[in-house]
Amino acid sequence: MSIGRRAFVFGALALGATGCATGALVEPGVYNKASGLNVTLGRQWSDLTFMLPNRPPNVRMLSIDGPLLNRLFVASLAPGESLVRPVDRDTPRPTYRADMSDTEAVEFVIDCLAAMQLEAPEANALRPQSMGAAPGVRFDIATRTAEGLNIAGTALVARTGDKLRVLVFIAPSEHYYGALLPEVEQILASAAAA
């Protein structure tokens, strides 16, 4: 493909991506759009999954104030899937494997956050925590945006069968993380494989 034609196609894609999609309000109650991972929301959220670049399958993104201020990923990943999709076919991405250890599952989530352009993400305070009946791992997240904004987060991952169930909440550590943490804790406590 010539450079000029490629530029045209990319431009058309960009215009399409920015002009057509809209989010949807999600009412309080059970949210079951993540292919087998149910959570109970205590308040109204917005489903902004359409904003995910290249929209990976089985990953949903919810927010209260917009993805720059708070993001909750709800995902149910089969082996070979990821929280992110590469921008092109030659750019590898972190990929979930069924034989990952608990530590590797955490590493997978952290590497996905790095692939989302968050800077030097770190997992802190890893500890066992169940997701419904499934044993899982809970951990906290510290990172920052490329622009230097400090981001805090918390996550819960668990395996049921071959699937990795993932809940990741991230928000600026200034105000937004703490403001929504009680709601997020309730959501994590409510999570269960369908």
Added chain:
Amino acid sequence: MIRAIASLVVALTLAGAANGQEVVDVAPAETTIGTSAVEDVAAPLPPSRQRPAENTDEGGLWGVSDRAEQQARLSGQLETDQALNAYVRGVACRVAGDFCGDIRLYLMNRPFFNAQMAPNGYMEAWSGLMLRVEDEAQLAFVLGHEIGHFGERHSLEALRATRARATGALVASVVIAAAGTAAAVNSPNSAGSISDVTRIAVDAVYLGTLASLFGFSRENERAADMIGFDHAVAAGYDANAGKTLWTNLIGEMRASDNPDVRRREARGSIFNTHPLSSDRVEALTERAAAHAGGGETHRARYRAAIRPFIDSWLRAELRRRDFGQTSFVLDRLATHGEDLGVIEFYRGEMNRLRRGEGDRDRARTHYANAIGYPDAPAAAWRELGDFAARDGNAAQAVQHLRIYLERAPNAEDRALVEARISQLDQGGAQ
């Protein structure tokens, strides 16, 4: 119009600054922090250049550079370690000569080989470069190369040569960027995601413009190579540094897992706008052969300066998931038999993440090698414990995991590992 074209050309010149990359403010050349400091650097000099008038094309370039530098100061990628910044700044000043006072150097944590210097004097050196450079002489050559671009005003030259040729690409660039901006305005919270999409599109336009500039750029690159050589040699550095560095980088590109990188030997690196070709290596080889020799590499001093950062830089390098390049980098780092605990650990990590045929066994071997060295990261024992548990050897797994906790008593995954030990002690599942 000048500003618009200047914006494009600076984006090209800065080899990626359009991707939201930014800069750091570095303390002046006080180079006595740490044991690896350059000792003989003079106090900061005043800038040698006056700011050009705003209504000139060069003034436009400076304005765009100023904005990029402002972003850099706030960047989350900025490396703020005082000792490392002072060290690199010292090397830069050593090769900059009269331009020392013009340089504002920013170290950026980005896992790609890149350095760049803007027309206003702000300079970036990326962690991927620091990881790949083998000694101080090679760093001096690269920084001298960038100072060569600055000294010769290559950005201004490129701007003037590009004006006519850039018009078409510029229009497309502005249209795409405007689309992204409009979308961001309509949905403010989506700015980050949409900017990603727009960035990809704009990058494609830049590629088109770059292609039209390659013939021109090579001239400047060759010239900058020679200037970098002359500056580094005049400062007492090894004359072979430039050709060795470029040869290594060509080798690394060829080792890439990414066919696109292998084809172009260029992607994600300084060579997007600094095309590297064998004729440049040959020219530097000839230049070095004609030189009397006697320069210093200062390899040990350089390694001491970067040693505290090798672990985190390798972690970032692994996240690129170009295991061919990473393997090449690890081999280069191991050349002098230093830091082998860390290097063997990351060889293990690379094989563990790659999960190709035989990689599991290779990972275990490298972890086992790592723990034979005093600098092995504690995580090597944890990984060996995990391997042993998977192999059904609970006793050995527990032994490794206990050593891990002894060596990393404040490990973030302590609760998880303790639970694992308890499970294994009770004959739990693997």
